Amino acid sequence: MLCLRALRLSNSVQQIAKQSDVARKLFIIQPACCLSTKTTTSSQRPTPTHLDNLQLKMNGSSMSPSSGVEDMLFYTITDGKEQVPITHFTTALKKTGLHPSDPRLKDCMERIRHAVNDSVGEVMMDRELFHRCVSGNIVLLIQAFRKKFIIPEFDVFAQKINEIYNAVETQIDGKVANYIPQLAKFSPDLWGVSLCTVDGQRHSVGDTKQPFCLQSCVKPLQYAIAVHEAGTEKVHQYVGMEPSGFKFNMLSLDDEDKPHNPMVNAGAIVISSLIKPRSNKAEKFDYVMDFVKKMAGQEYVGFSNAMFQSEKETGDRNFAIGYYMKEKKCFPPGADMIDALDFYFQLCSIEVTCESGSILAATLANGGICPITGEHVLSAEAVRNTLSLMHSCGMYDFSGQMAFHVGVPAKSGVSGAILLVIPNVMGGDVLVSSSGQSGKQCSGNTLLSGACFALQFPQL
Numbered sequence: 150m151l152c153l154r155a156l157r158l159s160n161s162v163q164q165i166a167k168q169s170d171v172a173r174k175l176f177i178i179q180p181a182c183c184l185s186t187k188t189t190t191s192s193q194r195p196t197p198t199h200l201d202n203l204q205l206k207m208n209g210s211s212m213s214p215s216s217g218v219e220d221m222l223f224y225t226i227t228d229g230k231e232q233v234p235i236t237h238f239t240t241a242l243k244k245t246g247l248h249p250s251d252p253r254l255k256d257c258m259e260r261i262r263h264a265v266n267d268s269v270g271e272v273m274m275d276r277e278l279f280h281r282c283v284s285g286n287i288v289l290l291i292q293a294f295r296k297k298f299i300i301p302e303f304d305v306f307a308q309k310i311n312e313i314y315n316a317v318e319t320q321i322d323g324k325v326a327n328y329i330p331q332l333a334k335f336s337p338d339l340w341g342v343s344l345c346t347v348d349g350q351r352h353s354v355g356d357t358k359q360p361f362c363l364q365s366c367v368k369p370l371q372y373a374i375a376v377h378e379a380g381t382e383k384v385h386q387y388v389g390m391e392p393s394g395f396k397f398n399m400l401s402l403d404d405e406d407k408p409h410n411p412m413v414n415a416g417a418i419v420i421s422s423l424i425k426p427r428s429n430k431a432e433k434f435d436y437v438m439d440f441v442k443k444m445a446g447q448e449y450v451g452f453s454n455a456m457f458q459s460e461k462e463t464g465d466r467n468f469a470i471g472y473y474m475k476e477k478k479c480f481p482p483g484a485d486m487i488d489a490l491d492f493y494f495q496l497c498s499i500e501v502t503c504e505s506g507s508i509l510a511a512t513l514a515n516g517g518i519c520p521i522t523g524e525h526v527l528s529a530e531a532v533r534n535t536l537s538l539m540h541s542c543g544m545y546d547f548s549g550q551m552a553f554h555v556g557v558p559a560k561s562g563v564s565g566a567i568l569l570v571i572p573n574v575m576g577g578d579v580l581v582s583s584s585g586q587s588g589k590q591c592s593g594n595t596l597l598s599g600a601c602f603a604l605q606f607p608q609l
Contacts, residue, residue, distance in 0.1 A: 218287060218291070219276075219279065219280050219283060219287055220276060222283070222287070222290060222291060222294060223276055223279045223280075225294065226238060226241055226294065227274075231275060231276070232273045232274060232275040233273065233274055234271055234272070234273060234274070235261060235264065235265065235271075235272040235273065235274045235278075237274070238261075238274050238279070238282075239261070241294075242254075242290075242293070244303065244304040245293035245294060245296075245298065245303060245304075245350065246293075246298060246300065246303035246304075246307070246346065246348075246349075246350025246351060246352065247289075247293055247349065247350065247351075248349075248351040248521075250448070251349055251351075251521050252446065252447070252521055252522055253286065253289055253349065253521060253522075253523075254286060254289075256284075256285055256286070257282050257283055257285075257286050260281055260282045261282055264278060264282075292348070298346065298348040298350055299346050299347055299348050299350070299573075299574055299575070300346055300348075300350055300574075300575070303346075303350050303352070306352075307352040310342065310344065310352060310354065311354050314340075314342055314354045314355060318340060325337045325565070325582055329456070329459050329460060329463055329563070330459050330462075330463060331453070331455050331456045331458075331459035331460075332362075332364075332456075332459075332563060332564060335361070335564070335565070335582050336582055337582055338582065339356045339359055339361075339565065339580055339581070339582035340355050340356055340580065340581055340582070341353070341354065341355035341356035341357040341359065341503045341579070341580045342354050342355055342357070342503065342577065342578075342579050342580075343357045343502075343503035343504045343506065343507035343577065343578050344507055344575055344576070344577045345507040345508045345510070345511035345520060345521075345575060345576055345577070346511065346514075346520065346574060346575040347511060347514055347515040347520050347573060347574060347575060348520060349511075349520040349521040350575075351504070351507070351508075353503060353504055353507075355503075355580075356503070356580060357502060357503035357504050357580075358502050358503075358504065359502060359503075359580070360449065360451055360453075360500040360501065360502055361500060361501070361502070361564045361565070361566060361580060361582075362453055362456050362497060362498050362499065362500055362562075362564050363496075363497065363499050363500070363501060363506075363562060363564070363566065364497050364562035364563050364564040364566070365397065365412075365414075365417075365497070365560065365561065365562040365563060366506070366560050366561070366562040366564075366566050366567075366568050367417075367496045367497055367499055367562075368411060368412050368416075368417045368420075368560065369411075369412065369513075369535045369538070369539050369543065369560050369568070370437075370440070370441060370444070370509065371411075371417065371420050371421065371424065371437065371496055372384070372411040372412075372416075372417075372420050372534070372535055372538065373513070373517075373527050373531040373532065373534075373535040374424060374437060374440050374527075374531070375411075375420050375423045375424050376528070376530060376531040376534050376535070377517075377527050377528045377530075377531040378424065378425070379423060380530070381530060381534055383423070384411075384420070384423060386481075387407060387408075387419050387422075387423065387479065387480070387481055388407055388408045388410065388411050388416045388419050388420060389403045389405070389407045389408060389409050389410055389416070390410055390537075390538060391403065391409055391410060391541075391542075392409070392410065392541050392542045392548055392549075393409035393410065393413055393542070393545075394546060395409075395413075395546065396545060396546060397412075397413050397414055397545045398413075398414045398466050398467070398470070399413070399415075400415075400469060400470055400473050401415070402415065402473075402474070402477060402479070406477045406478070406479065407419075407479060408474070408479065409542075410538055410541075410542045411538060411542075412538055412539070412542040412543055412545070412560065413542070413545070414466075414467055414470055415470050415474060415479075417493055418467065418470060418471055418474070418489055418490060418493050419474065419479055419480060419489070421489045421490075421492040421493040421496065422480050422481060422484035422485075422486075422488075422489035422492075423481060424436070424437065424492075426481065426483065426484065430488065430491065430492065433492055434492070434495055434496075437496060437499075438450065438452070438499070440526065441499060441501075441509070443519060443522075443524055443526045444508070444509045444512040444513075444519060444526050444527070445501065445505040445506070445508045445509050445512075445519075446505075446508045446512075446519050446520075446521040446522050447522070448502075448504060448505035448508055449500075449501060449502050449504070449505045450499065450500065450501055450505060451499070451500035451501075452495075452498060452499055452500060453498045453500050454498070456497070456498040457494055457495055457497075457498040460494040460497060460498060461491070461494050464490070464494060467490060467493070467494075468490065471486045471487070471489070471490050472486070474486070501578075503566075503578045503579070503580050504578075506566065506568060506578030507576055507577050507578040508520070508521060508576070509568065509576065509578070510568045510569060510570050510575075510576025510577055510578060511570075511575055511576035512526055512527070512576070513527075513532055513535060513536060513558075513570045513576060514570045514571060514572055514573065514574060514575055514576045515573075516529055516532055516573075517529060517531065517532045535558075536558040536570055536572060537558075539558035539559060539560050539568075539570065540552060540557070540558040540559075543558060543559050543560040543561070544559055544560070544561050545561070547561075555569075557569055557570060557571050557572075558570045558572070564580075564582070565580055565581045565582040566578060566579065566580050567579040567581075
């Protein structure tokens with residue numbers, strides 16, 4: 150993986166920091182929050198007066214090795230000043246891509262909130278308050294402010310995403326999907342984009358806090374869970390791995406009488422019967438919900454009972470697919486087709502927001518490890534298989550165009566969402582509620598193409 154893990158200050162780091170010459174090399178002092186990782190020349194160095202003043206400040210106080218590193222970071226952020234408004238620190242933090250809700254920064258943000266609540270007027274951050282706030286997060290913050298994350302100039306990248314978002318907004322057309330009555334009630338004007346890197350850098354623009362049902366975007370997740378639990382060989386006894394060339398809800402099987410792949414309805418229904426086969430319905434649902442919440446870093450994951458009921462009441466096509474597969478003996482021994490369909494409808498009715506969905510995608514980009522919690526949720530085998538199938542089959546009969554024009558794994562859903570994964574870099578969730586061909590897919594892919602372009606050529 151290309152990402153750098155956020156760890157608490159280890160003994161080895163403390164040992165290194167004991168040597169002042171090495172500690173000085175941790176940072177190259179520049180104006181606030183603009184840190185370079187390049188080797189400096191004499192012409193690039195700060196003026197001797199600025200460096201001498203900084204050294205005098207640090208030498209003039211009694212410091213532990215770790216506080217010396219914290220002081221160096223503090224003076225770098227404040228441009229050598231003894232105190233700055235606390236908003237200066239939080240603004241600088243956001244520029245690196247770290248989000249205030251990041252669980253790795255929970256203690257830090259709580260201490261900042263306490264300082265604000267306990268004060269009257271504007272709160273100033275000095276070295277003492279800075280030490281209290283960053284204690285335990287120093288390695289993560291060093292990585293952030295030294296631009297060691299996967300996207301070093303994240304604020305520049307975020308600005309490019311905003312520009313693309315605004316440009317694409319004028320191209321959106323299409324209609325909300327209406328073959329499920331509950332979907333027809335969705336606003337056609339929702340348009341949002343959230344991104345999360347493998348280091349937990351996050352950016353959102355538009356309607357990114359609006360909950361929506363995953364619908365078909367749950368298919369790669371349930372497939373990954375099934376492979377994680379049962380293994381590749383077991384899962385693919387019952388479902389293929391080839392693009393079908395047909396629409397997602399066709400009554401079609403391959404030459405071996407198996408669903409073509411897990412990304413079409415037939416394949417997803419069979420996959421539903423493979424997850425926790427000996428458990429009851431409630432246990433199965435809780436099991437998958439727990440997985441999805443872990444992948445989303447415990448950010449918003451909900452369930453729409455109205456959507457679930459609407460799916461069941463109008464799911465004639467899926468029932469037809471189920472009975473067709475039952476006649477062809479597609480299900481594993483002992484599996485109940487109606488139970489599998491019921492479970493499939495439940496999974497399609499799981500809700501996320503663009504923000505939590507982007508973390509789901511980033512967990513896949515990060516080899517199954519949630520970037521904001523560090524929890525290892527999925528096996529490497531499950532992630533590898535899932536990304537391969539998303540790339541070849543995730544956009545149904547549009548998958549070839551997606552692979553050709555954008556070239557990253559992605560999965561669309563009739564709620565208007567597109568999950569995308571740039572392996573080892575980031576995940577994203579795009580919501581375009583008007584889900585017609587010219588609306589959701591063209592607008593979403595224009596944005597994704599631009600995002601990939603901005604990522605590859607950040608200097609433009």
